[in-house]
Amino acid sequence: MNRREFLIRSSMITTGALMPRKIVKLFQESPFRPVRGDVGYFLGRGGTIGWLSNTDALVAVDSQYPQSAQAFISGMKERNTRTMDYLINTHHHGDHTGGNKEFLGYADHILAHENVPGLQKAAAENRGPETVANQAYADETYTGKWSNDMGSEKVHCMNYGPGHTGGDTVVYFEKANVAHMGDLVFNRVYPFIDRNGKADIANWIKVLRTTADELESDTIYLFGHGNPEFGVQGSKEDLIRKSDYLEALFAYTQKSVNEGRSLEEMSEIRQLKSFEEFNLEGWSLSLASNIQAAYLEITEGTVK
Template sequence: MKRADFLKQLAFLSAGSALLPKLKFPKDSPFTELRNGVGIFTMQGGTIGWLTTDDAIVAIDSQYPDPAEKFVSGISSYGGGPEKVLFNTHHHGDHTGGNPVFAENGYRIIGHANVPDLQRIAAEGQENQPTVPDTTFEEDFDLSVGNETIHAKYYGPGHTKGDSVIWFEHANIAHMGDLVFNRLYPYIDRGGGAMIANWIPLLEQVADEADSDTLFIFGHGNPEFGVTGSSEDLLHLRDFFSHLMEYTRKGITAGKSKDEITNIQSFEEFPDFVSPSDFLSLSANVDVAYRELTEAE
């Protein structure tokens, strides 16, 4: 699939799309308040998380230029001070495509150290150079605004090799970026350094660091389940990945061909996962698992 088509597919998964009538947050405004000044913005592409305080406006991910314009103008209704910060959870275009709009509006941009190069590689052959984070970190990054402490943390490769989880410690909310596709067959970007074998313990570690009150924000979600949830949703995805690896390993051990192994539509153990396109399907997931188990990196 061409990149542009893929981006359209991801746009389709946006919780704000008119194509998805059964939303968890059905209303006219793309802004939804959660708690303690933290909210989400859903229009097109990966869910934006946000925080406004007397001192600052903080955004997590930037979708595309058009929704980014709507975000930066609309967020003022929710307050916010002069300091403006954007975190990128990872490099994909449906999470960083609005970066130029944020930069023009005075936001500094923070992301994991692998994000700029992954953005540049993904943009090769395209007319415009990507707007990359101006501040990067290897392990973690802390930012205090108002009474909130924001903690961005890298857990190793998962959906790509540059994903971070952004914790709002006081509000007890964490933005997972695309480390969680909630009840959707996930995009596993092997070319971008994804690794299922590390994604499994990663989800477990984040769930361990959370408590029963922690609210999670997800990059994308099955409209029936939405783009927010609990650590139970992280562990459900962990179980899906464990099952995916087990299924694929068994097929390889039994001497089946790759075509035979990837010829599968669903696992009966995970009936709640949906496939919005061939690109985001169980067959595509098995294909990546097969390559992870059989090819050297």
């Protein structure tokens, strides 16, 4: 292990100091993980970074936070001397876009769904002037679908409507047959359902099932976050499992509303039946927060 890789690994361990032991273990291994073909992923602080690296193209998917973005860029420069063609943001959240600024001058373009820059700006303004000053926004956007030949690989970006947020992108590397789902999949843990960011649980279920239907049966999927027991790399079955959870969440909440139960009463359950593995000790997001989001969507509708 060279000194630079040692420092990268050490920084990853430090950022995980307050995490559960199983999660910390992820950061004790090499942060760069090859998956298939020229595609892999990087574990740091924040949502999983995906990457494509070949002799004719270099692409990153999401940027985490400044420190881990710097670690990613430093490590990638040792692997590929090209200027990066694209940084793609799967959505606007800070743990996926907070490192965007570090890519300026390294990536030729930042690409995202057309709703992302506005959502990102609004979220930054809610956090204050310092956060606003540290933003870098997409200079290229798309509406429904975007495709580009990147060396020997073809990269597709697809938006199927609101889900986790109002600007989610599925990034598909066609030749490698690998798809990065961003935070459309929190693998086997309770997800963040961003009402302020125009989340739509009912459509989120459809997004996951449409993706699973449209891509290949043996597609490898990368996820924004995951239960360490199940990881951030998976298969079609993991997408279906997440959609089944969201469907069960919505059905439970709807039934509770129909029965006249208050939000406080319906939030008392500790876990949904048959989804016990989502209840990860030390995970910051709760079933109660998911129930609240479903309750508001049912009683107030989707945020426009």
